Structures are given as C-alpha cells and as structure tokens.
Amino acid sequence: MDIQNQEYPPIQAGDIVYVMVRNPHTQDVANIQEAAVVRDPVRSGELNLFLYETHYPMNEEFALYRTKEEAEKAYQYYFGSAGEEVPHG
Template sequence: MNNFRVGEEVYVIYRNPHAVNVANIEKAEVVEHPHNNQELALFLHDAYHPLTEDDAVFSSFEDAEELYNQLFDYETYD
C-alpha cells in the first residue's frame, strides 16, 4: 500500500460488479482520496475507489497478468 504514489499508473484486477465471474485487468491512476487527502484512492472507470490492502494492484501489466492467469485460467485437463 505504501509503495504507490499519487499520479502513478497502475494495473488492477477488477471484478465486474454485475457479473461476479467476470474479471479484467484495468489501468487506473493512484490519486488522493477526494474526501480525505490523507488516504489514497484509485481513479478507475471515471470513479474513485478507496485503495485498500485487499485490492489486486500492480505496477506493471505483466505482474497483473501473471496473477490473473493463475486465478482465472480455466484450462481443461484430461
């Protein structure tokens, strides 16, 4: 959490709130929380989202993609 700075572009594994089994890697920006300048938020899809320790936030697309593939790669095994 403390590794991110205001203005930094990050990549987030974002679950679609309308379809729980759908997730994507989305680009977001780390910003000051609009109601509390002591906290950070993610600006994603034209909205502010509080940045919490539970968020899957990465500095690079490749790091996000690696975890995404581990979590959501539904290969069929024979």
C-alpha cells in the same frame, strides 16, 4: 497483493497501477484495468484509485499490481487466460 512490500518505491499520487476487476454479476469473470493513484478529494493525505471515472479508496479489496505483466501473470494464475474475460460456464 501488497505492492508496498515489493522492490518498488512506495505508491504515491500520480502512479499508474493495474487492478483486477471482477464482474459484479458473474464472479468468475474479470479483467485487468489500468487505474491512476490520486489524492483523495475529501480525506486529506489519503490516496484513492481513479477507475471508471470514479474514486475508490485504496484498500485490501483491490488486487493491485505495478505492471501490466504482473497483473496478467496473476490473472493467468486465478482465471486461466491473461487479460481476457473468462466466460461463465
């Protein structure tokens, strides 16, 4: 989801966003996580997501949402149960 084109101001360092994180071992398991938008510690002028104590470049690999409600709505659409892990099977 391209949150830059929604009715919100552009994302900047210090913002909190919500991402859907998939389990790397079971692709039909995911959850919603809060992430901070921070300045890239290496590349000046670029932004990162700070999630799980790690910097991740902001790119199309992440489904980003401005509010937890938006993330939960998308989660419900894709996985069926907002905010909860969906068991494999």
